[in-house]
Amino acid sequence: MKAMFWSKLLNRRFLLFTLLLLVKGSLVMYVVFDIGFSWETLVTELPFIWIVFCCIELIARKRKMLYYLLSDLLITLLYFTVVIYYKYYGVIVTYHALHQADKVTKVGESTYSLLDPYYLLFFIDIVILGAVHFWPKRKAASEPSFAPHWRPRPTRRMALYAMIAASIALCVFNIWPNRASMNENKQAEDMGILNYEVYTLLSDSTEKQDVVPMQDITQAKIDGLKGFREPASPKYFGAAKGKNLIILQMESFQDFLIGLKINGQEVTPNLNKLVQETFHYDRFYTMAGQGTTSDAEYVVNTSLYVPHHEAATDKYVEKALPSLPKLMHANGYDTATFHTNEVHFWNRSELYKSIGWDRYYDQKFYGDEDHIAFGSSDEILYAKTIPELQRMDRADKPFYAQVISMSAHHPYKIPESKYKMTLPENMEDTLVGNYIHAQNYADYALGAFIQDLKNTGLWDDSVILMYGDHQGLPIYSLSGDEKDMLKDMLGHEYGYPDMFRIPLIMHVPGLTYGAAQHDVGGQIDILPTVANLLGVSTANQIHFGEDLLNQSSNLLPMRHFLPTGSFITDESIFVPGKEYQDGTNFPLPGETETTPATDAQYERSLQLLNLADSFVSQLPNKDGSPNE
Numbered sequence: 001m002k003a004m005f006w007s008k009l010l011n012r013r014f015l016l017f018t019l020l021l022l023v024k025g026s027l028v029m030y031v032v033f034d035i036g037f038s039w040e041t042l043v044t045e046l047p048f049i050w051i052v053f054c055c056i057e058l059i060a061r062k063r064k065m066l067y068y069l070l071s072d073l074l075i076t077l078l079y080f081t082v083v084i085y086y087k088y089y090g091v092i093v094t095y096h097a098l099h100q101a102d103k104v105t106k107v108g109e110s111t112y113s114l115l116d117p118y119y120l121l122f123f124i125d126i127v128i129l130g131a132v133h134f135w136p137k138r139k140a141a142s143e144p145s146f147a148p149h150w151r152p153r154p155t156r157r158m159a160l161y162a163m164i165a166a167s168i169a170l171c172v173f174n175i176w177p178n179r180a181s182m183n184e185n186k187q188a189e190d191m192g193i194l195n196y197e198v199y200t201l202l203s204d205s206t207e208k209q210d211v212v213p214m215q216d217i218t219q220a221k222i223d224g225l226k227g228f229r230e231p232a233s234p235k236y237f238g239a240a241k242g243k244n245l246i247i248l249q250m251e252s253f254q255d256f257l258i259g260l261k262i263n264g265q266e267v268t269p270n271l272n273k274l275v276q277e278t279f280h281y282d283r284f285y286t287m288a289g290q291g292t293t294s295d296a297e298y299v300v301n302t303s304l305y306v307p308h309h310e311a312a313t314d315k316y317v318e319k320a321l322p323s324l325p326k327l328m329h330a331n332g333y334d335t336a337t338f339h340t341n342e343v344h345f346w347n348r349s350e351l352y353k354s355i356g357w358d359r360y361y362d363q364k365f366y367g368d369e370d371h372i373a374f375g376s377s378d379e380i381l382y383a384k385t386i387p388e389l390q391r392m393d394r395a396d397k398p399f400y401a402q403v404i405s406m407s408a409h410h411p412y413k414i415p416e417s418k419y420k421m422t423l424p425e426n427m428e429d430t431l432v433g434n435y436i437h438a439q440n441y442a443d444y445a446l447g448a449f450i451q452d453l454k455n456t457g458l459w460d461d462s463v464i465l466m467y468g469d470h471q472g473l474p475i476y477s478l479s480g481d482e483k484d485m486l487k488d489m490l491g492h493e494y495g496y497p498d499m500f501r502i503p504l505i506m507h508v509p510g511l512t513y514g515a516a517q518h519d520v521g522g523q524i525d526i527l528p529t530v531a532n533l534l535g536v537s538t539a540n541q542i543h544f545g546e547d548l549l550n551q552s553s554n555l556l557p558m559r560h561f562l563p564t565g566s567f568i569t570d571e572s573i574f575v576p577g578k579e580y581q582d583g584t585n586f587p588l589p590g591e592t593e594t595t596p597a598t599d600a601q602y603e604r605s606l607q608l609l610n611l612a613d614s615f616v617s618q619l620p621n622k623d624g625s626p627n628e
Contacts, residue, residue, distance in 0.1 A: 044192025238535025270447030468502030
């Protein structure tokens, strides 16, 4: 009787697999778009699925069940990837992310932390049906009399052709009216996940972005689009001429941590002291993309926007990139970058060649002592970096060093022996609690580094900037309880203006003092700012940032973690809907009544991105080969 039941069920495979994938599609729509099962899900997801199943019925003469299971598996993997990618990046994954496939295993703990146990239900049907279908069967004596009754009836071919035609028409109906939407998330919601993936693949192969000729890409044009006016005599030009430059990139560090107390305990006591004697830009924003940490390195050192769908280390590293290391080297500086991870991860070995570091220090130098995340701890990073900075300082020329911390990397699992504070019980073993522990430890290690810089005299002989590389707590990854924790800590709902806001802390000997700076800025602004302080001209180097010490206004296009067409103004973060008109403004901290972002700002932000893409695409290759 049991065998007859499964046989009957499996012979209705078309309807069975339709139902299974429809349930999965509804789950994805619920997690990503919060809409769940609806007629919209039926109309958008079902036609593509039926095209696949009709093709199986028409083409496959044998092993149809195998092809159904394979189709189920491939579509399920796509759905599963969409959910996991969205939970971290907040956008819909496309085929471009295949470049990252080799990194999944290397950041396995970070990836696994995004999983909820019920996500395993995505695959349970494949396991059960595969086991039932392929499990060795004993032929009972009575089977021949029953088997013909349970064989699937052949479907009329004309009916299949009609269903394919109708499904293709529905797919086109879903895709065509939504092509113009700049917001990829809205496109995927309105087209359907599967249709959107196909549309992205086909449109990228047929549509080419207009490339602005190199002679038309000028600094004056860029400044005009940003609303920046270059002063005739910039303030503080050369105020730190001849000083060393040390730039510290802090892993996953968000600005709300500074000054935060939990049960009377300071989360970042060392940074809290530091901002009392330095400039603290408290409305400063990450501009990293798919490459996260490595993208932050790219933006800071080139003052260029990250590429659209890929990490800069995947797309741009073949180019001879104008950069801060090259600029400083041309002005007599020695340059080096320090990171405890392995240099080939995120293709940094090629990135470092492209932006022109004189040398780098990676895991080979630091070893694997006191391992946290992907390499030696921040304590080891700072302890072994200080002697190298002293050695560079003893030379007859100044240096530029970038130091990249890593211990506070997602999912923030540091050893309990590194805990420096006690959290409330409800926060322990949550993403928010782990994040607080990791950043509290990172601050502890940083405090020792700052003291060593002061003890060795490097502090008084160097311009020092510290900034976060990217957000640490993506909204999309947080549970309801974790959002409530953040609301209690911040005194308001945790949103985009909190998530993307990172600190910039600036120390310039004899110039800076304890002051909060409320000017809006982003990582792209660091290059022109330090160049001005060090008296280095950028007249012959295209850059898309602006000097924060001579700022008039700012416009920061966002390229990843938010849909295309999003940007930051002096007052708000703007996120488009299907088009500009139905977009949303999210006020920045300190803003109660904001002027809505304008259509002109929207168009200018898109022009800036196109100019940057056009500029990089026309740069010569770093190996001297012809530009393609």
